[in-house]
Amino acid sequence: MAGILTRLIQTVFPAPGVAVRRWRQPLLLGTALVAGVLLGAGRFQPSRQNPEGTLRGYLRFREVLSRVDEEYVDSVDVEGLSDFAIARMLERLDPHSTFIPAREREQASAFLQSDYDGIGVEFNLFRDTVTVIAPLGGGPAEQxxxxxGDRILAVNNQPVSGRHITMNQMFAKLRGPAGSVVQLQLLRRPGTKxxxxxIPRNRIPNTSVEAAYLLDERTGYIKISRFASGTYDEFKQALGDLTREGMTQLVLDLRGNPGxxxxRATKLTDEFIAGTRKLVYTDGKGDQFDTQTYSRITGEFEEGALVLLIDEGSASAAEVVAGALQDHDRALLVGRRTFGKGLVQQPIVLNDGSELRLTIARYYTPSGRCIQKSYAEGAAAYSQELRNRQRQGEFQHADSIHVDDALRYRTDHGRTVYGGGGIxxxxxxxxxxxxxxPYYARLQSQNLVREYALQFYQNHKAELEALRFEQFQASFQISAAQLAELADRAEEAGxxxxxxxxxxxxPLLSNQLKAHIARSAYGKPAYYMVLNTRDAELQAALQAVADGRAMIAQNLSDH
Known part of the structure; x- marks a missing residue:
């Protein structure tokens, strides 16, 4: 079939310099003929934008794949080759168009779901050992x-310890239909049986509001890790609870939020912006994917000081929130320049259950700023961009941030802001x-800080349980001897x-160790309460609230 189709396409679209009298026949008729053959052979739909090019490309790829399958010296996984070729093709477009094989699609989507079927456990890998960080409150694992600190040795009688297993492979083993049972073999303490x-699987909430509490009598703090399907409802609950506790000013933490x-992001933004104002718009090829989103509801926090924490890990939908709040002078943005991901991907489910996430448009803030940073130098340079920011001193000095004067915009109150790469x-x-x-980076990359904290918790569990969190927060300190012990373990790890x-x-390690111990002993909110005590961005936010700068519309106009 491939050879017939190739000869047919060569007849309709001959190579340059080849004299074919039939070339003068109507091109439309030839295109329709080839398309009809292809539709019968494989449901191929030629592009309306460039039908001749897509037909030629389709036939070339189909013939090569067929030749490899039939004639290559060794047996090959042609589906794997096809997946690889598609992924490499998309790399030529932009850094965020991706192809997800059918076997990985469910797992790729789980990150943004509000719940999933599993046992409800947070775990990590320490030296090829799957170690429990914490069971989720009220879930099957906790019950x-x-x-x-428990080490998982086997799942359903299949060993997982010391097997170079990946996080994704463990997710696949622990998750499954509600009502099914997972058999775990655990080691609680070395030398014990x-x-x-x-553990029966059940529906597990997958929360994205990591913490929500009062920093003082009037100032609330909400940490959002991503914009998942349930984020807006979680946020509304947290906002309402804090308001009832007396909150009149808010610090919203979107650091490290990948979007x-x-x-969900625009609905959240609408809670802060009064009236009917543009929140974001998209612009694609033609007008098929052009959209404009406006505020439309009376939000619960349209007045009151608002500070937004951002950093180089804040991306995509998180940047949309930051751009809208900044353009409308509704929030004071504190931290560092965001990632710069402003491309819109449309998920397209293919016939075999795989998924194409294709970039169809770009995000723009209300003032007209394009959020997306340049990817003109290719995928490799794009992946190194954050590291280049660090080398150029941008993480340490505001005057190292590159701005393009040609991309100058104005907020509602006339302040200058810039487009072309993040907020x-x-x-x-x-x-x-x-x-x-580099020393700190290696401690983190090998999970040694979290591992040490887990072992400390296991060894002092009774003492910690005898303390209320408030007592722990006020009195517990990491000693120099404990830091030295961490360093000894690091040396053992190479x-x-x-x-x-x-x-x-x-100082940083001590605070992190204390926070991880609090996570094991008192839960996730306690982790953030400890971590935030020496958080420079949060302290800057509180200072801005105290001195009035957080009321940005009145205080930061530069026109």
Whole structure:
């Protein structure tokens, strides 16, 4: 079939220099003929934009794949080759158009779902050992007695410890239909007999509002990790609870938020912006994917000081929120320049159940700023862009942020803002220098800080349970001896000792260790309560609230 189709396409679209009298026949008739053959052979739909080009490309790829399958010297996985070719093709378009094979589609979508079927456990990999961080409150794992620090040796009698298993593979093993049972073999303490647990799967909430509490009597704090299907409802609940507790000013933390569903992000933004105002618009090829989104409801927090925390990890829908609040002078943005991901992907489910997430438009803020940073130099350069920011000093100095004067825009009250790559904050806060050291990076990459904290919790569980969180927060401190013990474990793991680097990192490491211990002993909100005590961006936000700068519309106009 491939050979017949190739000869047919060569007849209709001959190579340059080939004299074919029939070339003068109507091109439309030839295109229709080829399309008809292809539709009968494989349901191929030629592009209306460039039908001749897509037909030629389709036939070329089909013939090559067929030849490889039939004639290559070794047996090959032709479906895997096809997936690889599609992925490489999309790389030539932009960094965010992707292809997801059918076997990975459900897992790829789970990140943005409000719930899933599983046992409800947070885990990590420490030296090829799957270790429980915490069972989710009220979930099957907690009810079955799973504890922080437990090591999972086997799932359904299949060993997982020491097997170079990936996080994705573990997700696949632990998740499954509600009502089905997972058999776990656990090691709670070295030298003890492994435990056997049978845990029934159930529907597990997948929350995206990580923490919501009062920083003081009037100032609320809400941390949102992503814009998932349930984010808006979770946020509304948190906002209402804090308002009833007396909140009149808010710090909204979108640091490290990679985005998600745009409509959840714009609905959240609408809670802060009064009247009918543009929140975001998209612009694509022609007008098929052009949209404009406006505020339309009376929100619950349209007045009152609002500070938004952002950093280089804030992307996509998180940047849409930041851009709208900044353009309308509704919030003070504190932190560092955002990632710069402003391309809109449309999910397209293919016949075999795989999914194409194709870029169809660009996001623009109300003032007209394009959020997307340049990807003209290719995928490799794009993936290194954040590292280049660090090398150029942007994480440490506001004047190192590159802006393009040709992309100058104005907010509602006349302040100058710039497009062309992310959202620049109103108040710059340098990244903790200790977090940029190679020694600290290696401790984090090997999960040694979290591992040490888990083992400390296991060894002092009774003492910690005897303390209320408020007592722990006020009195517990990481000692120099404990930091030295962490350094010894790092040396055992192959990280060369560096006394100067450890001293530089000590305040940061101490706070992180305490926060991870609090996570195991008191839950996720406690983790953020501890971590935030020495959070430079949060302290800058509180200072801005205290001195009135957070009322941005009245205080930051520069016209």
């Amino acid at each position: 079955a007695g799973l504890q922080p 492994p435990l056997q647990l049978s 998600g569903y745009l409509d 620049t904050p109103d108040v710059f806060v340098a990244r903790d220098q200790a977090s940029l050291s 990280i060369a000792p560096d006394a100067a680097a450890l001293s530089q990192c000590a």
